[in-house]
Amino acid sequence: MSPFSQYYTSLDHFSIIPAVMLALFGCAVLLFDFLIFPDPRQRKWLLIFVALAEVFTGYGLYQQQAWLAVNGVAEISGFGGSVTVDGFGIFFNWIFVAAAILVAVASYKYLETAGEHHGEYYGLILFAQCGMYFLATGTDLITLFIGLELMALCFYVMVGFLRSDKRSNEAAMKYLLLGAFSSGFLVYGFSVMYGIAGSTKLAEITMAIEARPAWDPVVFLALATTAVGLLFKIAAVPFHMWAPDAYEGAPVTVTAYLAVASKAASIAFLLRLFYYGPLAPARQAWEPMLAVVAVATLTIGNLAAINQTNIKRLLAYSSISHAGYMLLGLVAGNRTGINGILVYIMVYTFMTLGAFLVVAALRRKNIIGEDLDDFAGLMRKSPGYAVLMLIFLLSLAGIPPTAGFLGKYYIFLALIQTGHYALAVVATLYVAVAIYYYFKIVRSMFTRPEAEESPLASSFGLRLALGVSGVLTLVIGIYPEPFLKLAQGSLLR
Amino acid sequence: MGSVPISWFLTLSAVLFALGVAGFLFRRSIITVFMSIELMLNAVNLSFVTFSYQLKKVDGHLFSFFVMVVAAAEAAVGLAIILTVFRNRKTLNIDDVSSMKD
Numbered sequence: 001m002s003p004f005s006q007y008y009t010s011l012d013h014f015s016i017i018p019a020v021m022l023a024l025f026g027c028a029v030l031l032f033d034f035l036i037f038p039d040p041r042q043r044k045w046l047l048i049f050v051a052l053a054e055v056f057t058g059y060g061l062y063q064q065q066a067w068l069a070v071n072g073v074a075e076i077s078g079f080g081g082s083v084t085v086d087g088f089g090i091f092f093n094w095i096f097v098a099a100a101i102l103v104a105v106a107s108y109k110y111l112e113t114a115g116e117h118h119g120e121y122y123g124l125i126l127f128a129q130c131g132m133y134f135l136a137t138g139t140d141l142i143t144l145f146i147g148l149e150l151m152a153l154c155f156y157v158m159v160g161f162l163r164s165d166k167r168s169n170e171a172a173m174k175y176l177l178l179g180a181f182s183s184g185f186l187v188y189g190f191s192v193m194y195g196i197a198g199s200t201k202l203a204e205i206t207m208a209i210e211a212r213p214a215w216d217p218v219v220f221l222a223l224a225t226t227a228v229g230l231l232f233k234i235a236a237v238p239f240h241m242w243a244p245d246a247y248e249g250a251p252v253t254v255t256a257y258l259a260v261a262s263k264a265a266s267i268a269f270l271l272r273l274f275y276y277g278p279l280a281p282a283r284q285a286w287e288p289m290l291a292v293v294a295v296a297t298l299t300i301g302n303l304a305a306i307n308q309t310n311i312k313r314l315l316a317y318s319s320i321s322h323a324g325y326m327l328l329g330l331v332a333g334n335r336t337g338i339n340g341i342l343v344y345i346m347v348y349t350f351m352t353l354g355a356f357l358v359v360a361a362l363r364r365k366n367i368i369g370e371d372l373d374d375f376a377g378l379m380r381k382s383p384g385y386a387v388l389m390l391i392f393l394l395s396l397a398g399i400p401p402t403a404g405f406l407g408k409y410y411i412f413l414a415l416i417q418t419g420h421y422a423l424a425v426v427a428t429l430y431v432a433v434a435i436y437y438y439f440k441i442v443r444s445m446f447t448r449p450e451a452e453e454s455p456l457a458s459s460f461g462l463r464l465a466l467g468v469s470g471v472l473t474l475v476i477g478i479y480p481e482p483f484l485k486l487a488q489g490s491l492l493r
Numbered sequence: 494m495g496s497v498p499i500s501w502f503l504t505l506s507a508v509l510f511a512l513g514v515a516g517f518l519f520r521r522s523i524i525t526v527f528m529s530i531e532l533m534l535n536a537v538n539l540s541f542v543t544f545s546y547q548l549k550k551v552d553g554h555l556f557s558f559f560v561m562v563v564a565a566a567e568a569a570v571g572l573a574i575i576l577t578v579f580r581n582r583k584t585l586n587i588d589d590v591s592s593m594k595d
Contacts, residue, residue: 157570169582171593184537187560188540195547200552
């Protein structure tokens with residue numbers, strides 16, 4: 001069984017192989033960046049390493065999935081239960097793979113235009129994904145904490161990647177300070193959990209918390225501090241202040257990665273702790289709390305988006321409101337609700353990535369291209385981008401036959417099944433608000449005359465990433481069966 | 494530790510954590526705000542070590558090492574970011590570093 005030793009078995013190795021691949025290729029990118037690609041114009045060839053990393057990671061995930069199926073077990077447990085590879089973790093990791101590769105191939109033109117095309121960028125994408133791997137599969141407080149911080153540290157640097165741009169610096173600083181602050185709360189909650197259970201393993205903490213009364217003050221302390229940390233990460237109100245600033249200041253490709261992958265990883269983490277893990281026994285304490293947070297998130301996210309003229313900021317508020325819908329799935333808390341969250345995060349990945357990448361195409365020499373006015377007359381200037389943006393916006397608003405409809409459908413269904421009628425009504429009303437501000441962009445693209453003539457930035461990578469996102473947004477909406485099956489098969493219970 | 498009750502250490506940890514939070518919320522210099530975060534993390538370390546001592550288990554000590562590692566990494570990245578902010582703006586007052594508004 002064990003070719004290594006009793007402390008490190010081949011199964012341990014198997015459980016972290018995708019993360020090992022990501023870390024190794026991340027190092028390879030850093031090394032080859034200055035060894036063989038000294039010229040900035042050659043740096044896009046570093047994408048080969050990113051692609052290889054994702055191929056190997058994907059192969060690792062595929063092998064893990066096959067192993068689970070062949071052996072007929074639910075999980076691969078590695079390192080004494082610190083890492084647990086199950087369908088849930090693998091599902092989220094496929095999302096990270098998709099997000100990382102799409103963002104990486106779409107980035108080079110944008111970064112060249114901004115004058116900050118460095119090899120580290122690709123390394124940081126891979127290292128952040130390595131952290132996400134452990135967020136989705138970790139079942140030990142230490143593993144989860146290290147995974148979270150690895151991801152967050154990479155994002156702090158990436159958000160501030162445009163070193164000479166004041167907004168990028170400022171965004172990085174705000175994100176760093178608030179992110180570290182929230183990590184402090186989270187890890188304080190972890191220390192309380194450790195005090196309760198005497199173990200850092202989620203399974204043992206779950207048992208210890210189950211043995212306590214429902215409104216135990218110590219459990220409540222752990223719950224409250226952990227919730228503050230986690231709600232910060234998914235940018236839920238009232239802990240959302242960093243998101244609009246970080247999303248606006250960051251390079252738009254980083255914004256896309258941050259909005260999609262970081263949010264997906266944090267949702268996976270949230271579900272591990274609140275639904276499958278230690279805080280599940282305290283459900284009656286957090287359910288009303290999260291319901292209030294979810295409604296506040298929908299309210300602030302949607303109402304603040306109405307008046308935005310900066311597209312990145314508008315999409316930031318829209319992504320805050322999407323976090324609200326996903327929280328509603330957790331509040332409903334039945335199988336349909338959790339399945340709804342998985343479907344939602346899957347469709348959210350492609351539609352949000354797509355919308356941000358269209359904004360990346362608007363960035364040209366001397367034109368920032370982040371304003372609502374920059375979208376004016378896009379239909380006449382480059383109909384391809386305009387139609388893609390229309391698809392993404394329809395999907396973000398949740399209009400069939402696009403994918404966004406499916407995500408909202410399952411969340412609403414779960415709310416009705418569990419008798420949360422008031423929440424379902426409120427959530428539906430905010431869909432109408434959302435349609436209003438998404439269609440401000442559509443109106444600008446289709447009815448107004450173009451403000452300037454210069455053609456949009458375009459590169460093979462960007463077109464590829466946009467095409468894939470657009471096609472998937474439509475395909476998931478029109479032919480959802482395989483995708484729904486994928487999400488349903490990933491539920492733990 | 495011997496005669497000092499465990500609860501004192503936990504109270505100290507909670508007080509330090511609260512001081513860190515207060516410093517984060519009310520101080521205006523970016524460096525001091527950053528130091529407040531380090532104080533929060535060290536309060537967490539104290540509580541981990543206390544629990545670890547009380548439970549006679551080593552996991553808490555291990556966790557506190559990882560928290561230290563993360564705090565160090567965060568300081569490295571954080572100070573680099575603060576440096577670029579200072580280069581571009583010549584100020585470290587948190588109220589002056591807010592050009593993005595709704």
